[in-house]
Amino acid sequence: MIKFTFSAVFTRSITAELINDTCYYAGTEYEVLVNDIVQFQTDKNVFSVYNLKPGTCYTVTVRNEKNSFSQKVTTLEEAVYLDVKRFGAIGDGVVNDTAMLQAAIMCCPCGGTVSISQGTYRVGALFLKSDITIEIKKGATLKGLNERRFYPVLPGVSVAENERDEYYLGSWEGNPLDSYASLITGINVSNVDIIGEGVLDADAQNGDWWENPKVRRGAWRPRMFYLKNCSDIRVQGVTFQNSYAWTLHPCFTQRLELLDIKVCNHAMSPNTDGIDPESCSEVKIIGAKISVGDDCIAIKSGKMFMGQKMKTPTQNVMIRNCLMERGHGGVVIGSEVGAGVNNITVQQCVLCNTDRGLRVKTRRGRGKLSILDTIQFTNVKMHGVLTPFVINMFYFCDPDGHSPYVENKAVQPIDDFTPRVGSLICNDVTCVNCGCAGVFIYGLPEQPVEKLEMVNVSIAFDQNAQPGMPAMMDGIKMMKKQGIFIKNIKQLSFENVTITGYEGEKMILDGVEDFREV
Numbered sequence: 204m205i206k207f208t209f210s211a212v213f214t215r216s217i218t219a220e221l222i223n224d225t226c227y228y229a230g231t232e233y234e235v236l237v238n239d240i241v242q243f244q245t246d247k248n249v250f251s252v253y254n255l256k257p258g259t260c261y262t263v264t265v266r267n268e269k270n271s272f273s274q275k276v277t278t279l280e281e282a283v284y285l286d287v288k289r290f291g292a293i294g295d296g297v298v299n300d301t302a303m304l305q306a307a308i309m310c311c312p313c314g315g316t317v318s319i320s321q322g323t324y325r326v327g328a329l330f331l332k333s334d335i336t337i338e339i340k341k342g343a344t345l346k347g348l349n350e351r352r353f354y355p356v357l358p359g360v361s362v363a364e365n366e367r368d369e370y371y372l373g374s375w376e377g378n379p380l381d382s383y384a385s386l387i388t389g390i391n392v393s394n395v396d397i398i399g400e401g402v403l404d405a406d407a408q409n410g411d412w413w414e415n416p417k418v419r420r421g422a423w424r425p426r427m428f429y430l431k432n433c434s435d436i437r438v439q440g441v442t443f444q445n446s447y448a449w450t451l452h453p454c455f456t457q458r459l460e461l462l463d464i465k466v467c468n469h470a471m472s473p474n475t476d477g478i479d480p481e482s483c484s485e486v487k488i489i490g491a492k493i494s495v496g497d498d499c500i501a502i503k504s505g506k507m508f509m510g511q512k513m514k515t516p517t518q519n520v521m522i523r524n525c526l527m528e529r530g531h532g533g534v535v536i537g538s539e540v541g542a543g544v545n546n547i548t549v550q551q552c553v554l555c556n557t558d559r560g561l562r563v564k565t566r567r568g569r570g571k572l573s574i575l576d577t578i579q580f581t582n583v584k585m586h587g588v589l590t591p592f593v594i595n596m597f598y599f600c601d602p603d604g605h606s607p608y609v610e611n612k613a614v615q616p617i618d619d620f621t622p623r624v625g626s627l628i629c630n631d632v633t634c635v636n637c638g639c640a641g642v643f644i645y646g647l648p649e650q651p652v653e654k655l656e657m658v659n660v661s662i663a664f665d666q667n668a669q670p671g672m673p674a675m676m677d678g679i680k681m682m683k684k685q686g687i688f689i690k691n692i693k694q695l696s697f698e699n700v701t702i703t704g705y706e707g708e709k710m711i712l713d714g715v716e717d718f719r720e721v
Contacts, residue, residue: 249490294322327353510541
């Protein structure tokens with residue numbers, strides 16, 4: 204029986220999700236009809252319908268060869284519809300349309316829609332306002348200008364008159380540092396919908412954004428989509444590509460939904476993570492397709508300064524029916540996790556050709572508030588992932604990442620700088636054509652990983668696998684077809700865990716306090 208539920212309803216579009224147990228793909232094609240008129244065919248579990256009218260009741264039907272299922276839905280009301288071309292935007296790919304699009308946004312009243320119709324609009328940083336919808340229609344592209352003068356600087360730290368309180372705007376890799384505003388920037392806004400089949404293209408490959416990427420030039424590189432202190436933001440359908448750095452970076456934001464979006468960056472582009480929720484809560488990432496030059500989804504909460512200052516973990520994140528096709532990691536926790544991360548659920552996802560699948564990365568120096576706990580992988584497929592499961596508490600990022608303090612494998616005192624990794628639970632996960640190792644876990648000797656539980660997990664290696672590094676840490680050797688390598692963990696539980704095609708010892712365990720296998 205084919206069934207679906209509405210994930211989100213907007214003024215002029217809807218997103219729906221099939222109710223099944225397959226991962227990203229439905230397993231067969233089906234038709235989507237609106238008021239009995241066929242709109243398209245798809246084989247994905249998540250689909251969106253566009254070009255609807257506000258405040259209108261529709262009957263949406265999905266059908267395949269065996270059956271059909273229908274539901275009624277009423278789109279949201281709309282106050283006014285503003286076309287950016289009426290504000291003087293040209294959309295010819297040459298003229299700078301920033302001021303015209305910004306004018307349309309600022310003039311839009313509560314409940315109104317700013318419509319960006321077909322064309323290529325060259326723009327610098329655009330700033331959102333609350334209580335509006337921005338529709339980027341099919342055939343419309345917002346293409347970033349490549350001169351830094353078109354991107355205002357967001358100061359990292361501004362000090363209040365009392366010389367005690369601070370206001371944080373700019374952010375770079377977990378610290379409050381001056382950074383250029385993003386192509387789309389939201390500061391202290393709420394109730395914003397960004398919908399449509401259009402494209403946001405930073406065009407970074409045609410600028411110097413990727414040259415000497417760790418060198419600050421005036422300010423740190425912009426993100427493509429940046430939210431700071433926002434709430435109730437929904438993004439649907441849009442394609443994000445060719446980002447300057449991290450692509451979508453919501454920061455200190457609540458109730459965020461990213462639905463049926465696409466993120467595509469060049470494989471060799473530096474630090475172009477796909478989605479990086481930092482100190483956010485109540486996040487849904489549903490139906491996303493991600494292929495990037497770094498981590499696909501990287502969940503963060505700032506480095507130690509921001510973690511201890513703001514004490515805002517990232518929590519309650521649902522990642523479902525997503526496809527991660529290329530990246531250093533599929534779903535990543537860290538490494539900037541100074542305030543901790545908890546309650547992360549990954550369901551019905553496909554990870555294909557990423558270096559690592561589930562990747563937890565932390566290190567000494569992240570701080571005692573850096574507690575990573577309750578991470579669940581359920582019903583996930585991995586294909587060609589070099590190392591499907593990694594927990595690395597010796598991650599060697601940052602200028603001091605190779606210091607003796609970070610890389611020392613001997614027991615160190617537990618203090619205010621010591622992070623903690625709690626429980627990781629994996630159920631019904633299938634991994635084929637793996638390369639380096641099936642499971643690689645290296646906890647701190649003074650603070651071992653607390654718990655790994657695996658139920659119904661299968662790992663099979665590619666017979667032509669090549670040696671590689673299972674994790675980014677000092678003091679380990681390259682691996683090839685290593686089944687399970689685990690060092691420093693308190694509780695380890697395997698139930699129906701199968702590993703095939705490995706070489707050498709199936710399991711290398713050291714410092715495991717309690718191991719149970721069924």
